[in-house]
Structures are given as C-alpha cells and as structure tokens.
Amino acid sequence: MVRNQFPPDFMWGVATASYQIEGAVAEGGRKPSVWDTFSQTPGRVLNGETGDPACDHYHRYETDIQLMVELGIKHYRFSIAWSRIIPDGRGTVNEAGLDFYQRLVDTLLKNGITPHATLFHWDSPQALEDLYGSWRSREMAQDFADYVAVVVNKLGDRITSWMTINEIPCFTHLGYQVNALPPHAPGTIVSRPKEVWQTSHHALLAHGLGVQAIRANSTVPCTVSLVDNCAVTVPITETPENILAAQKAFALCGENGGIIFPALTGSYSPVLLELLGNEAPDILPGDLEIIHQPLDQLGLNIYSATYVRASDNSQGFEFLGLPKGYPRMNMPWLNIVPECIYWGIRHISETLDRADLPILITESGCAAEDELTPQGEVIDTDRIMYLRQHFKSAYRALVERYPLKGYFVWSLMDNFEWAWGYQRRFGLIYLDYITQKRIPKASFQWYAECIRQNRVV
Ligand code: GBH
Numbered sequence: 517m518v519r520n521q522f523p524p525d526f527m528w529g530v531a532t533a534s535y536q537i538e539g540a541v542a543e544g545g546r547k548p549s550v551w552d553t554f555s556q557t558p559g560r561v562l563n564g565e566t567g568d569p570a571c572d573h574y575h576r577y578e579t580d581i582q583l584m585v586e587l588g589i590k591h592y593r594f595s596i597a598w599s600r601i602i603p604d605g606r607g608t609v610n611e612a613g614l615d616f617y618q619r620l621v622d623t624l625l626k627n628g629i630t631p632h633a634t635l636f637h638w639d640s641p642q643a644l645e646d647l648y649g650s651w652r653s654r655e656m657a658q659d660f661a662d663y664v665a666v667v668v669n670k671l672g673d674r675i676t677s678w679m680t681i682n683e684i685p686c687f688t689h690l691g692y693q694v695n696a697l698p699p700h701a702p703g704t705i706v707s708r709p710k711e712v713w714q715t716s717h718h719a720l721l722a723h724g725l726g727v728q729a730i731r732a733n734s735t736v737p738c739t740v741s742l743v744d745n746c747a748v749t750v751p752i753t754e755t756p757e758n759i760l761a762a763q764k765a766f767a768l769c770g771e772n773g774g775i776i777f778p779a780l781t782g783s784y785s786p787v788l789l790e791l792l793g794n795e796a797p798d799i800l801p802g803d804l805e806i807i808h809q810p811l812d813q814l815g816l817n818i819y820s821a822t823y824v825r826a827s828d829n830s831q832g833f834e835f836l837g838l839p840k841g842y843p844r845m846n847m848p849w850l851n852i853v854p855e856c857i858y859w860g861i862r863h864i865s866e867t868l869d870r871a872d873l874p875i876l877i878t879e880s881g882c883a884a885e886d887e888l889t890p891q892g893e894v895i896d897t898d899r900i901m902y903l904r905q906h907f908k909s910a911y912r913a914l915v916e917r918y919p920l921k922g923y924f925v926w927s928l929m930d931n932f933e934w935a936w937g938y939q940r941r942f943g944l945i946y947l948d949y950i951t952q953k954r955i956p957k958a959s960f961q962w963y964a965e966c967i968r969q970n971r972v973v
Pocket of ligand 1: 533819879
C-alpha cells in the first residue's frame with residue numbers, strides 16, 4: 517500500500533481573488549470597489565498600500581497560467597470583480613470586463629485547467645455603497661443576482677464550477693462591526709450587533725438568489741457552491757465527551773450558526789439565536805427558503821482552529837486558550853492546528869448531518885517570512901511543513917470516507933493581503949513587486965511533486 521495516496525480524480529488546485537491580484541483598477545471600464553476606496557483612505561491598510569498594481573495579473577494572466585501548467589494543477593479558483601462587469605453595481609454592462617474573464621477562462625481551458633469561478637470575493641461596487649450602503653440594504657441581494665445572471669449568461673457555456681460568495685463574515689461582520697480586527701472595507705461602523713447581523717443576512721439572501729440565477733442561465737452541467745469559512749472546533753483529545761463538546765461549540769460560533777447553518781439546513785442554529793436575543797437579524801417570511809438552496813458541493817476555507825474540551829458548565833464545553841509559544845505562521849491568527857482540515861470536514865458532514873454533500877477545501881495555506889537568498893531563491897521549508905501536515909489531515913478525512921473532492925492552496929502567488937497590504941506573503945510563488953518578477957518558491961516544487969505522485973510527499 518502506498519502511503520498518503522489520494523484518489524485518482526482528486527482535484528488539486530490553487531486559489532486567488534480579483535482585488536488581490538489583478539491591479540489595472542482603472543482599466544477596461546472598471547470602476548472603484550469599496551476596497552479601492554478603503555485602501556486609499558489613510559490609516560486603513562498597512563503602509564497605505566492598495567490593490568494597484570498588485571500582481572498586475574490583468575496584463576500577465578498568460579504568464580500566470582503558464583506557471584500553473586508548470587505546477588501541474590488541473591484546477592484554478594479565481595474571482596470575478598463585479599465592478600468590472602457592471603461598474604455602477606447595477607445598470608449598464610461593461611463588455612470589456614466580460615471579455616477579460618472570457619480570455620482568462622479560454623486560456624485556462626486551452627491549457628487543460630478547469631476554472632472554478634467565485635462571483636464575489638469582497639470587492640463590492642463603491643457605487644452601491646454610495647447609493648444605499650451596500651450590504652446594509654436588502655437591495656444588494658437582488659443587484660448581486662442580476663450581476664450573476666449577466667456573468668453566467670456570457671460564460672455559462674464554458675464554466676462548469678460556480679461559487680457564489682467567499683467568506684460572508686469577512687465583508688459583513690469585519691466590514692461593519694465596532695471591534696473588527698483588522699477592519700475590512702467598507703469599514704463603516706454600525707451601532708448595534710443586530711445591524712451587523714442584518715448585513716450577513718442580506719449576503720445570505722444574495723447567495724440564495726445567486727444560486728437561482730446560475731441555474732437559470734448556465735447552459736452546461738455545472739456545480740454550484742458557497743465558499744464558507746467555518747470556525748473549526750477541535751476536541752483536545754478525541755474522547756466521546758470532548759467530541760460532543762466540539763460539536764456543541766461548532767453550532768454556537770457565529771460564523772457557523774449564523775452562516776452555514778441557514779445555508780445548509782434552512783435555519784440559524786437555535787443556540788445562536790437564543791444567544792443573540794434582540795440582536796438577531798430581522799428574517800422576513802420566505803427568506804430562509806431563498807437562502808436554503810440545494811447546493812452541489814460546499815467550499816471550505818480552513819487555515820486554523822480552536823481547541824475545545826468538555827466542561828460541567830451550563831454550555832457543556834469550554835474553548836481553550838493557547839499556551840505562550842504555541843507555534844503559529846506569520847499572522848496573529850494563524851496558529852498551526854493541522855487537524856483543522858479533518859475536523860472542519862467532519863463537522864459539516866456529521867454535526868450538520870450532510871454526509872451527502874461533496875466538500876472542496878477551497879482555500880488553505882499560510883503566510884511565512886519569505887526571503888530571497890543571495891542566489892535569488894526562496895527556501896520556505898516552514899510553508900512546506902504547514903502544507904504537508906494539512907494535506908495529511910485531508911488524507912485522514914478521505915480514509916474515514918468523508919466526501920472530500922479537492923484541495924486548493926491559498927495562494928498561487930504573493931498578493932495584496934487586505935489590511936496587511938503587501939507585508940504578508942501567502943504565495944507558492946514569490947512576487948518581486950518592483951519588477952513584477954515571479955519566483956517559484958521551494959514549496960511550489962514540493963507541491964508540484966505531491967501532484968505528480970498524487971500523494972503527500
Ligand atoms: C482568506 O480569509 C481570504 O479568503 C483570502 O482573501 C485571504 O487572502 C486569506 O484568507 C489569507 O488571509 O483576527 O482573530 O479576528 C481568511 C479568513 C478571516 C481568517 C479573518 C482570520 C481574522 C481572525 N480570515 N480572520 S481575528
């Protein structure tokens with residue numbers, strides 16, 4: 517038996533997002549997104565950096581696709597920028613924006629790479645923020661669905677994997693709540709938790725209407741998914757008591773009970789609603805039916821987790837803090853908990869009782885303090901260590917027959933890391949931002965070998 521051998525059809529891939537890599541923010545008819553405005557506001561992003569020019573991928577996508585060919589991936593997850601397609605958020609369609617993504621998709625297909633298109637990765641059109649406060653308004657959901665219909669109308673004859681929205685809590689809760697750390701665009705502080713919950717409720721409605729718009733406009737068989745960043749709870753030791761504690765904690769976390777529960781089961785988790793009390797969002801009749809659309813698969817972005825154990829307190833569990841010196845990668849939240857992949861998948865399958873639902877790890881990866889050697893290489897053995905342990909955790913999920921179908925490493929290349937600007941590097945490829953030179957790191961060669969042998973090496 518070959519150790520750590522993955523199934524023959526396992527989807528190995530990499531992931532990126534439009535605002536983080538494209539640059540060309542004022543080209544091809546694009547108008548600003550909330551991230552342009554936010555990053556141009558002093559004090560919002562480290563060093564005042566913005567998504568322009570990022571990796572200049574808008575002009576260099578052919579080079580980047582050649583690098584994907586070298587890596588040997590057959591799957592690429594990217595996102596489409598709403599403000600390239602409908603620059604004012606609603607109304608006039610910009611053909612030049614659609615043409616860019618058509619060129620990208622056609623070049624991927626020509627190179628044997630399956631495109632997985634995410635329709636929204638945080639870059640809301642600024643015009644809709646100005647018009648009605650974007651996600652604070654219910655109108656945003658219908659405008660999103662109209663935008664989705666336009667995209668799928670154009671590309672729905674060649675894209676076979678659609679993902680509606682990436683990580684709802686990050687552009688709603690982190691975009692509007694008082695103590696968001698770090699704040700995300702639009703960075704408008706609302707006064708009550710209820711208003712924050714209303715923004716994520718609107719995003720859930722957008723997801724539901726978006727799913728319907730994809731199904732109505734696609735002309736080839738395709739899979740539709742949501743990309744969720746569930747908060748993963750890991751039992752400190754795998755006893756029945758601690759596993760039960762981890763399951764209870766999973767249902768109570770806002771990111772789970774308030775996002776993935778309604779999307780997959782049609783109701784917010786009861787324990788969360790009880791905890792929120794008067795601060796729960798207003799849910800109109802019919803909303804949960806819209807939100808709870810049948811999905812073909814689920815995308816999970818998993819980077820870390822929290823340990824939990826059973827307790828005789830009223831909740832029956834407690835979250836555990838980490839000891840000083842606990843190993844972490846180069847972000848304050850990036851504690852190394854490799855079991856997060858296995859437990860994230862298992863909680864969705866078991867705690868949410870959705871063993872039928874295929875799962876993709878749509879993002880997993882880490883920032884490291886990458887440096888060029890005098891020979892011009894990046895020897896990121898720490899990233900290799902991180903990825904190896906997380907791949908093994910995915911392998912365990914497969915051995916135990918959880919429905920894991922693929923794994924997309926975040927990210928193909930270093931890029932604009934939101935509030936951290938260019939000061940954090942998540943790529944398999946090093947970006948020299950002065951020359952735009954791309955330098956594959958040691959982890960790139962390591963991942964290429966995993967893919968070639970279809971196992972963890
Ligand atoms: C992903 O989000 C994004 O999809 C991607 O765009 C991004 O580049 C990548 O991760 C790397 O960051 O400070 O304790 O409040 C990751 C999800 C959401 C995880 C915010 C950390 C903050 C935790 N992140 N969260 S805390």
